[in-house]
Amino acid sequence: MATPLGLSSLFSSRIHTTTPSLFPIHRKEFNRRRIILVNAGGGGKPTILVAEKLGQAGIDLLKKHANVDCSYDLSVEELCTKISLCDALIVRSGTKVGRDVFESSRGRLKVVGRAGVGIDNVDLAAATEYGCLVVNAPTANTVAAAEHGIALLTAMARNVAQADASIKAGKWMRSKYVGVSLVGKTLAVLGFGKVGSEVARRARGLGMHVITHDPYAPADRARAIGVELVSFEVAISTADFISLHLPLTAATSKMLNDETFARMKRGVRIVNVARGGVIDEDALLRALDSGIVAQAALDVFTVEPPVKDNKLVLHESVTATPHLGASTMEAQEGVAVEIAEAVVGALRGELAATAVNAPMVPPEVLRELKPYVVLAEKLGRLAVQLVTGGSGVDAVKVTYASSRSPDDLDTRLLRAMVIKGLIEPISSVFINLVNSDYVAKQRGVQISEERMVLDGSPEDPIEYITVRIANVESRFASALSESGEIKVEGRVKQGVPSLTKVGLFGVDVSLEGSVILCRQVDQPGMIGKVGSILGDENVNVSFMSVGRIAPGKQAVMAIGVDEQPSKETLKKIGDISAIEEFVFLKL
Numbered sequence: 263m264a265t266p267l268g269l270s271s272l273f274s275s276r277i278h279t280t281t282p283s284l285f286p287i288h289r290k291e292f293n294r295r296r297i298i299l300v301n302a303g304g305g306g307k308p309t310i311l312v313a314e315k316l317g318q319a320g321i322d323l324l325k326k327h328a329n330v331d332c333s334y335d336l337s338v339e340e341l342c343t344k345i346s347l348c349d350a351l352i353v354r355s356g357t358k359v360g361r362d363v364f365e366s367s368r369g370r371l372k373v374v375g376r377a378g379v380g381i382d383n384v385d386l387a388a389a390t391e392y393g394c395l396v397v398n399a400p401t402a403n404t405v406a407a408a409e410h411g412i413a414l415l416t417a418m419a420r421n422v423a424q425a426d427a428s429i430k431a432g433k434w435m436r437s438k439y440v441g442v443s444l445v446g447k448t449l450a451v452l453g454f455g456k457v458g459s460e461v462a463r464r465a466r467g468l469g470m471h472v473i474t475h476d477p478y479a480p481a482d483r484a485r486a487i488g489v490e491l492v493s494f495e496v497a498i499s500t501a502d503f504i505s506l507h508l509p510l511t512a513a514t515s516k517m518l519n520d521e522t523f524a525r526m527k528r529g530v531r532i533v534n535v536a537r538g539g540v541i542d543e544d545a546l547l548r549a550l551d552s553g554i555v556a557q558a559a560l561d562v563f564t565v566e567p568p569v570k571d572n573k574l575v576l577h578e579s580v581t582a583t584p585h586l587g588a589s590t591m592e593a594q595e596g597v598a599v600e601i602a603e604a605v606v607g608a609l610r611g612e613l614a615a616t617a618v619n620a621p622m623v624p625p626e627v628l629r630e631l632k633p634y635v636v637l638a639e640k641l642g643r644l645a646v647q648l649v650t651g652g653s654g655v656d657a658v659k660v661t662y663a664s665s666r667s668p669d670d671l672d673t674r675l676l677r678a679m680v681i682k683g684l685i686e687p688i689s690s691v692f693i694n695l696v697n698s699d700y701v702a703k704q705r706g707v708q709i710s711e712e713r714m715v716l717d718g719s720p721e722d723p724i725e726y727i728t729v730r731i732a733n734v735e736s737r738f739a740s741a742l743s744e745s746g747e748i749k750v751e752g753r754v755k756q757g758v759p760s761l762t763k764v765g766l767f768g769v770d771v772s773l774e775g776s777v778i779l780c781r782q783v784d785q786p787g788m789i790g791k792v793g794s795i796l797g798d799e800n801v802n803v804s805f806m807s808v809g810r811i812a813p814g815k816q817a818v819m820a821i822g823v824d825e826q827p828s829k830e831t832l833k834k835i836g837d838i839s840a841i842e843e844f845v846f847l848k849l
């Protein structure tokens with residue numbers, strides 16, 4: 263029977279060893295080490311640092327599973343010091359999670375949870391290099407942000423903030439604060455994602471003509487709520503109001519600048535509830551002073567909090583709020599629970615649905631792929647152990663044979679696990695789903711994938727997986743294919759990952775425990791001879807199979823063993839005269 267294998271190894275990290283070994287640590291030992299690593303901290307629970315205010319429901323949930331350290335307003339130095347004792351970190355937009363944080367964590371930090379949408383305050387490249395998963399809470403504050411956008415839009419149009427300040431200062435200035443109407447005006451929503459589409463829907467309800475620009479949004483989604491998808495040029499040049507709902511990326515940074523302001527309608531009004539950096543703030547100031555922009559309502563700033571005498575904040579025509587888009591009671595409770603669930607799940611090794619730097623795989627796909635994920639890792643692990651020490655692994659080809667259409671099979675998880683299996687045994691680097699591609703690239707290992715489309719019923723997602731390593735010598739010559747590559751092939755048989763081919767030889771051994779591969783001259787009694795040597799040493803044989811080219815010619819015997827045989831036992835097997843070569847491989 264197969265041991266039930268969870269997917270926790272997807273996010274597991276091996277303890278750092280100083281001397282890379284060609285041999286991996288045993289699976290049982292591996293799991294034990296991983297658990298210690300993940301559950302580091304007092305009471306056997308992981309430690310989660312919550313570095314910004316989080317809703318109580320989220321904190322309560324975290325406390326059920328972890329030691330929770332709520333420490334707010336930490337300096338960079340304090341954060342870097344604390345982080346080396348934490349398995350997870352939860353932040354909002356106010357904490358910069360830079361490379362220094364990942365470096366300081368020395369591999370202990372497994373998950374960064376962003377309690378909100380924008381992850382521009384997290385160095386994703388560094389997180390990925392360090393194998394740290396980043397998850398966010400992308401849905402719970404959508405409505406809050408959209409409502410704040412509408413609040414700013416209407417408040418700006420009617421000078422609510424300015425009039426309020428004036429009346430509180432004892433003035434009664436009715437003519438100064440005459441506003442503009444929204445009905446019939448054109449609103450350009452830049453970024454038609456979750457928040458943008460909710461703003462558009464609400465603005466339609468206010469009687470506005472809404473257009474949107476978003477190169478990645480489907481036109482029918484816009485049409486469904488009566489919104490026209492237009493080019494950037496049309497959006498900015500025809501709008502009376504522009505509302506920003508884009509992520510801050512290299513492409514959107516300073517998207518509104520001197521040049522784009524110059525192409526806008528004179529008297530345009532701007533709302534920004536997205537990110538300060540999407541606007542060139544100096545250019546906005548110039549546009550406000552020159553009258554191109556009549557008013558702006560800003561919730562977000564390039565530097566937060568903005569400096570004390572920030573000219574935009576103090577500008578008469580600017581309505582400003584201190585990044586309050588997500589700050590409703592409801593959104594904060596929702597975000598807190600959403601992020602707490604994602605972080606706790608990720609620490610348990612579950613794939614997070616809101617992973618930002620790892621493949622997101624729907625649960626039903628994951629369930630189906632589970633045994634293949636294990637198979638992929640084991641094939642990688644076996645293949646690399648067949649390489650003669652000193653040969654550099656640089657070219658690996660993975661073939662997935664399946665009767666499913668290529669679009670119907672997501673192989674990203676499998677690829678990551680082949681890499682994990684290949685590199686972990688020969689490296690001190692820890693590898694998981696997050697950093698597998700990065701590590702492979704760093705080590706100069708080129709992984710190519712190939713799909714082999716088979717005829718037949720596409721019930722099983724994959725028929726077999728083959729891992730080939732080219733340009734290397736093998737410690738077991740029989741593992742070489744016709745073209746001289748190390749080649750191992752495996753299948754999932756009744757839920758159990760099995761090795762079915764080594765080089766040119768067909769075998770059949772379930773991939774549990776360890777495997778001894780022997781090449782021998784095919785003759786009667788070999789299974790008995792090897793079996794009795796192992797039996798004498800109390801090594802439990804779980805499986806034996808012989809694959810041969812032709813009767814009486816060479817054969818490869820694959821023997822699955824539960825325990826590692828002693829050197830003496832292995833020597834006795836090697837001394838059997840009919841055995842031409844043999845190798846012991848740990849899984």
Ligand SMILES: NC(=O)C1=CN([C@@H]2O[C@H](COP(=O)(O)OP(=O)(O)OC[C@H]3O[C@@H](n4cnc5c(N)ncnc54)[C@H](O)[C@@H]3O)[C@@H](O)[C@H]2O)C=CC1
Nearest residue numbers: 380407453454455456457476478507508509535536587588
């Ligand atoms: N002020 C606040 O407290 C809050 C701010 N936000 C911010 O609002 C923004 C939008 O959030 P969501 O709607 O949840 O994100 P989302 O990912 O659902 O939507 C973003 C949209 O922008 C589009 N986009 C990307 N690049 C673009 C480009 N160059 N031109 C036009 N469109 C482009 C994408 O296709 C996507 O549809 C983010 O920056 C987020 O950080 C979100 C919640 C609260």
Ligand SMILES: O=C(O)C(=O)COP(=O)(O)O
Nearest residue numbers: 354355356378379380588
């Ligand atoms: O979710 C977002 O992108 C936000 O900007 C909200 O930020 P916050 O969590 O309120 O610091």
